[in-house]
Amino acid sequence: MPGQSLLLAHRLEGKNVLLVGGGEVALTRLKKLIPTGSRVTLIAPEVHPAVWEKYCSFIGPDEANSRVDFTDKDWRAKNGIYRVIKEGFKFDYLDLYRKDNDSGWSLILTCIPDKPLSEEIYHESKRRFGSQQTVNVADNPPLCDVYFGAELNFGAGDDSRMQLMISSNGMGPRFVALVRDEIRRMLEGIDFESSLDNLGALRQAVRGIASNDSRDTKYRMNWMKRCTETFGIKNCENLNVEELTKLFEKMYNDDQNMQFPREEEMFEKYLQ
Amino acid sequence: MPGQSLLLAHRLEGKNVLLVGGGEVALTRLKKLIPTGSRVTLIAPEVHPAVWEKYCSFIGPDEANSRVDFTDKDWRAKNGIYRVIKEGFKFDYLDLYRKDNDSGWSLILTCIPDKPLSEEIYHESKRRFGSQQTVNVADNPPLCDVYFGAELNFGAGDDSRMQLMISSNGMGPRFVALVRDEIRRMLEGIDFESSLDNLGALRQAVRGIASNDSRDTKYRMNWMKRCTETFGIKNCENLNVEELTKLFEKMYNDDQNMQFPREEEMFEKYLQ
Numbered sequence: 001m002p003g004q005s006l007l008l009a010h011r012l013e014g015k016n017v018l019l020v021g022g023g024e025v026a027l028t029r030l031k032k033l034i035p036t037g038s039r040v041t042l043i044a045p046e047v048h049p050a051v052w053e054k055y056c057s058f059i060g061p062d063e064a065n066s067r068v069d070f071t072d073k074d075w076r077a078k079n080g081i082y083r084v085i086k087e088g089f090k091f092d093y094l095d096l097y098r099k100d101n102d103s104g105w106s107l108i109l110t111c112i113p114d115k116p117l118s119e120e121i122y123h124e125s126k127r128r129f130g131s132q133q134t135v136n137v138a139d140n141p142p143l144c145d146v147y148f149g150a151e152l153n154f155g156a157g158d159d160s161r162m163q164l165m166i167s168s169n170g171m172g173p174r175f176v177a178l179v180r181d182e183i184r185r186m187l188e189g190i191d192f193e194s195s196l197d198n199l200g201a202l203r204q205a206v207r208g209i210a211s212n213d214s215r216d217t218k219y220r221m222n223w224m225k226r227c228t229e230t231f232g233i234k235n236c237e238n239l240n241v242e243e244l245t246k247l248f249e250k251m252y253n254d255d256q257n258m259q260f261p262r263e264e265e266m267f268e269k270y271l272q
Numbered sequence: 273m274p275g276q277s278l279l280l281a282h283r284l285e286g287k288n289v290l291l292v293g294g295g296e297v298a299l300t301r302l303k304k305l306i307p308t309g310s311r312v313t314l315i316a317p318e319v320h321p322a323v324w325e326k327y328c329s330f331i332g333p334d335e336a337n338s339r340v341d342f343t344d345k346d347w348r349a350k351n352g353i354y355r356v357i358k359e360g361f362k363f364d365y366l367d368l369y370r371k372d373n374d375s376g377w378s379l380i381l382t383c384i385p386d387k388p389l390s391e392e393i394y395h396e397s398k399r400r401f402g403s404q405q406t407v408n409v410a411d412n413p414p415l416c417d418v419y420f421g422a423e424l425n426f427g428a429g430d431d432s433r434m435q436l437m438i439s440s441n442g443m444g445p446r447f448v449a450l451v452r453d454e455i456r457r458m459l460e461g462i463d464f465e466s467s468l469d470n471l472g473a474l475r476q477a478v479r480g481i482a483s484n485d486s487r488d489t490k491y492r493m494n495w496m497k498r499c500t501e502t503f504g505i506k507n508c509e510n511l512n513v514e515e516l517t518k519l520f521e522k523m524y525n526d527d528q529n530m531q532f533p534r535e536e537e538m539f540e541k542y543l544q
Contacts, residue, residue: 005281007437165279
């Protein structure tokens with residue numbers, strides 16, 4: 001039985017990711033990678049039509065058969081792949097962005113049917129860049145430093161700032177996707193983006209009032225926590241930030257007390 | 273506004289993690305790290321009593337003040353820290369497990385109040401081990417390759433194989449914890465462990481019947497998908513694996529058809 005994993009959110013804006021393979025699995029990887037703003041280099045002799053259409057629009061149909069190495073300087077604006085090398089994998093490609101001991105890759109992902117080759121890519125990556133190089137070999141759990149899971153983006157699709165992931169640590173990929181779908185249904189209708197906007201604005205305002213010493217910081221954080229909990233996840237989209245800021249100022253100046261108004265009054269006066 | 277993250281489940285069994293700091297934040301890190309089976313080295317001049325009590329039980333009260341470097345050979349069985357170095361951070365410690373270009377650290381995490389020092393640890397880690405070294409500096413988002421989020425373990429606590437994470441990409445840590453709590457309430461009562469056991473057993477049985485070629489594999493996977501979806505997340509804990517295996521065998525031998533019995537019959541005959 002596998003142990004637990006540590007679930008982490010990787011910040012990949014502008015960082016290089018190596019994707020070896022261009023098939024259906026590569027497509028699922030790209031759907032998750034591109035919204036992070038990562039600079040993806042894809043290496044594959046054949047590229048799935050959907051990958052081609054969605055992420056390689058910078059390559060003209062004429063060019064596609066005359067060269068193998070395509071770079072898009074405008075990849076970020078186009079939400080596409082940064083570089084496509086349309087041929088079989090060569091180990092030299094591991095060093096495309098290497099500088100001395102710096103591999104240049106935040107992640108190395110392989111999703112090719114050739115099992116021995118993908119295993120060799122794993123081991124060679126570790127040999128060259130150390131065990132600290134994060135690698136995922138699709139369909140080969142022992143060679144995965146990280147697993148993918150079922151993801152859910154709350155709110156406005158690719159721009160959503162709130163993300164959820166469920167992993168069964170390889171035990172039931174289809175089942176976790178169902179659980180994910182169920183969670184989506186249950187939380188439907190909540191405006192997570194407005195909620196985060198309101199809470200962000202309130203946190204900012206409150207930070208401007210309190211001083212920066214550790215006692216004030218603690219009070220401020222506790223106050224925000226109590227406030228968020230009082231309203232619950234369904235009401236934060238309607239916070240009256242202005243009135244709540246005044247409430248904080250009053251309580252802060254009144255000896256930093258934690259005597260919030262009764263719940264009834266909170267809901268009546270501080271939601272809009 | 274921050275872009276999206278790539279959410280990944282890190283497999284850390286037996287891998288070294290460096291944790292610089294021994295306070296309240298370190299405690300929250302340890303709660304997530306220890307169940308992964310990672311080999312944690314903690315470096316801090318002062319250690320929070322709860323960290324000491326929960327994860328350092330191998331250090332006797334007499335020893336605690338006579339030495340600084342403690343290793344527990346039996347750390348895995350005790351669900352504890354592997355090594356505690358009870359003094360201020362020194363940069364030599366980055367090389368504790370280094371072998372040439374291999375840093376020896378899967379993750380480097382700092383959670384100390386000294387901001388300049390933690391920034392220097394970040395930069396020195398990248399200098400020595402390359403940009404591929406994953407680092408998290410608590411409370412300093414620009415120096416985080418990865419963010420932590422609100423986690424939820426379904427089922428039997430630390431042994432749970434199903435895990436969920438929610439991240440707001442730093443925008444509303446308290447709000448995502450509330451969403452996590454809401455999801456926990458909504459899914460209460462579902463036996464996720466039995467569900468995964470049943471689906472695992474069924475997948476195993478079905479794999480033994482179908483051949484390994486790509487057409488059979490595809491049929492087998494589609495069949496499992498349809499089956500899981502038909503029963504939904506609330507019924508997989510009651511699957512009759514034996515009867516479902518027979519059903520698969522029949523359908524597989526009958527020209528690999530996808531004509532499942534009517535839903536009514538499925539629920540009556542194939543749940544127990």
